[in-house]
Amino acid sequence: xxxxxxxxxxxxxxxxxxxxxxxxxxxxxxxxxxxxxxxxxxxxxxxxxxxxxxxxxxxxxxxxxxxxxxxxxxxxxxxxxxxxxxxxxxxxxxxxxxxxxxxxxxxxxxxxxxxxxxxxxxxxxxxxxxxxxxxxxxxxxxxxxxxxxxxxxxxxxxxxxxxxxxxxxxxxxxxxxxxxxxxxxxxxxxxxxxxxxxxxxxxxxxxxxxxxxxxxxxxxxxxxxxxxxxxxxxxxxxxxxxxxxxxxxxxxxxxxxxxxxxxxxxxxxxxxxxxxxxxxxxxxxxxxx
Amino acid sequence: xxxxxxxxxxxxxxxxxxxxxxxxxxxxxxxxxxxxxxxxxxxxxxxxxxxxxxxxxxxxxxxxxxxxxxxxxxxxxxxxxxxxxxxxxxxxxxxxxxxxxxxxxxxxxxxxxxxxxxxxxxxxxxxxxxxxxxxxxxxxxxxxxxxxxxxxxxxxxxxxxxxxxxxxxxxxxxxxxxxxxxxxxxxxxxxxxxxxxxxxxxxxxxxxxxxxxxxxxxxxxxxxxxxxxxxxxxxxxxxxxxxxxxxxxxxxxxxxxxxxxxxxxxxxxxxxxxxxxxxxxxxxxxxxx
Numbered sequence: 111x112x113x114x115x116x117x118x119x120x121x122x123x124x125x126x127x128x129x130x131x132x133x134x135x136x137x138x139x140x141x142x143x144x145x146x147x148x149x150x151x152x153x154x155x156x157x158x159x160x161x162x163x164x165x166x167x168x169x170x171x172x173x174x175x176x177x178x179x180x181x182x183x184x185x186x187x188x189x190x191x192x193x194x195x196x197x198x199x200x201x202x203x204x205x206x207x208x209x210x211x212x213x214x215x216x217x218x219x220x221x222x223x224x225x226x227x228x229x230x231x232x233x234x235x236x237x238x239x240x241x242x243x244x245x246x247x248x249x250x251x252x253x254x255x256x257x258x259x260x261x262x263x264x265x266x267x268x269x270x271x272x273x274x275x276x277x278x279x280x281x282x283x284x285x286x287x288x289x290x291x292x293x294x295x296x297x298x299x300x301x302x303x304x305x306x307x308x309x310x311x312x313x314x315x316x317x318x319x320x321x322x323x324x325x326x327x328x329x330x331x332x333x334x335x336x337x338x339x340x341x342x343x344x345x346x347x348x349x350x351x352x353x354x355x356x357x358x359x360x361x362x363x364x365x366x367x368x369x370x371x372x373x374x375x376x377x378x379x380x381x382x383x384x385x386x387x388x389x390x391x392x393x394x395x396x397x398x399x
Numbered sequence: 400x401x402x403x404x405x406x407x408x409x410x411x412x413x414x415x416x417x418x419x420x421x422x423x424x425x426x427x428x429x430x431x432x433x434x435x436x437x438x439x440x441x442x443x444x445x446x447x448x449x450x451x452x453x454x455x456x457x458x459x460x461x462x463x464x465x466x467x468x469x470x471x472x473x474x475x476x477x478x479x480x481x482x483x484x485x486x487x488x489x490x491x492x493x494x495x496x497x498x499x500x501x502x503x504x505x506x507x508x509x510x511x512x513x514x515x516x517x518x519x520x521x522x523x524x525x526x527x528x529x530x531x532x533x534x535x536x537x538x539x540x541x542x543x544x545x546x547x548x549x550x551x552x553x554x555x556x557x558x559x560x561x562x563x564x565x566x567x568x569x570x571x572x573x574x575x576x577x578x579x580x581x582x583x584x585x586x587x588x589x590x591x592x593x594x595x596x597x598x599x600x601x602x603x604x605x606x607x608x609x610x611x612x613x614x615x616x617x618x619x620x621x622x623x624x625x626x627x628x629x630x631x632x633x634x635x636x637x638x639x640x641x642x643x644x645x646x647x648x649x650x651x652x653x654x655x656x657x658x659x660x661x662x663x664x665x666x667x668x669x670x671x672x673x674x675x676x677x678x679x680x681x682x683x684x685x686x687x688x
Binding site: 267276374388 | 466552556560561563589593661666670677680687
């Protein structure tokens with residue numbers, strides 16, 4: 111059954127609290143307004159899944175979306191704030207694209223954002239996971255793959271790094287945190303709109319990977335191979351394990367190569383987002399030479 | 400005036416709620432117990448400053464402290480939980496060192512931790528910033544320097560990366576987030592105990608730096624110098640700017656070299672902790688060759 115989409119929402123039902131202003135903005139001032147409640151529910155994964163939409167906050171991230179040709183279905187802006195020219199452009203494009211604009215107070219924007227000091231613009235976007243079978247592995251030399259990633263900040267940061275190194279996207283294996291959570295979207299700084307995002311069980315992923323080109327590289331303590339001693343072939347799939355456990359043994363066994371980064375200190379591991387970035391820059395640097 | 404230290408606390412004043420058990424543990428079960436309240440207050444910076452102590456949570460981090468020869472003044476353990484042998488070792492060492500052990504319920508531990516699913520052991524440690532003038536710059540080839548860092552997770556992650564690359568420590572310039580916050584300590588995974596932590600105004604830092612050896616390297620968009628084209632000399636001081644603004648122009652001007660990392664994507668920046676790690680591994684890799 112197809113997910114209900116934004117346009118299937120009932121016509122604005124809260125006319126008592128809303129009025130349309132000449133700028134085509136709908137003004138809402140009440141926390142209990144059903145639209146506000148519905149938007150706020152998108153802070154929770156189950157509601158995002160049901161609605162097929164997510165929240166993105168702040169001019170920088172919304173501008174990345176615009177540059178990627180992606181417009182919000184619904185835009186929430188702060189009242190009594192003169193919008194930055196870029197935000198005006200996003201508002202105009204949203205309306206031209208058939209989207210709605212809601213103007214409200216900063217208290218409500220704070221509730222949607224979850225931050226005490228929120229930005230003055232929030233967009234509601236359709237989520238856009240890419241089915242694994244539709245992924246064009248030849249579109250990039252580097253792909254990032256994360257297994258059972260738990261921290262939304264790490265996930266968003268990995269997306270951001272992926273964008274920086276020219277990766278094609280991030281493949282999420284097993285039960286990862288939701289890439290469309292407010293925290294992940296925020297940490298991605300907009301890369302959630304430019305990186306392909308795939309969610310796949312491990313077995314499906316390895317089946318798909320073996321059906322074409324691709325070097326699967328895992329970072330591990332169970333190897334003597336220094337990460338700079340290996341030649342990475344294109345496309346390289348960099349596999350990062352869970353923050354606390356690292357990769358399961360059978361996942362390591364499935365890798366074409368295991369490598370390790372030098373650890374000069376007391377601890378034996380790096381933060382997952384850091385490890386993926388150091389690896390990804392090594393792959394990029396080899397390609398640059 | 401010297402800060403009041405832990406030992407200056409009044410003798411246990413809440414005898415009505417506490418009793419000493421044969422294991423030398425004091426049992427506390429009440430949220431309103433003054434000791435619990437005082438411990439919980441250490442979640443806030445102003446109370447940490449006043450007390451000169453901070454909270455660290457979890458066996459892994461406490462073990463890093465033990466390995467570094469640092470014991471908590473006070474240890475909080477969950478009741479009805481058989482401690483891991485390493486935790487038992489920490490408890491014994493704490494008592495032998497004149498520290499106290501409090502046994503309490505998981506609800507109170509959750510309040511101290513701020514996590515819904517807390518670990519069963521929390522240590523209270525003396526904070527230990529190093530005065531800049533006491534820093535031995537020759538002790539390491541790499542030092543990390545951060546300016547106006549705002550995110551405690553970034554700060555802790557930078558400490559953790561510093562440990563991994565064999566850096567000597569982290570110098571915090573201007574108004575950075577507190578390195579002894581619960582979030583920073585957690586993200587450091589124990590590196591808060593192994594890395595020197597210095598807090599210094601910019602002018603003092605540059606005066607100190609110019610009084611001895613040291614190459615100050617800034618990452619910036621305002622340069623054409625690729626970060627791999629530069630030869631880093633020892634000791635290298637890697638300067639990372641604020642998450643949103645990057646480095647102020649005058650700080651860039653003070654650097655011996657400005658470098659940039661390749662950015663292949665839509666965005667023009669990396670997360671601050673990622674950028675510092677990619678830089679630090681490049682310096683380490685040059686030294687390894």
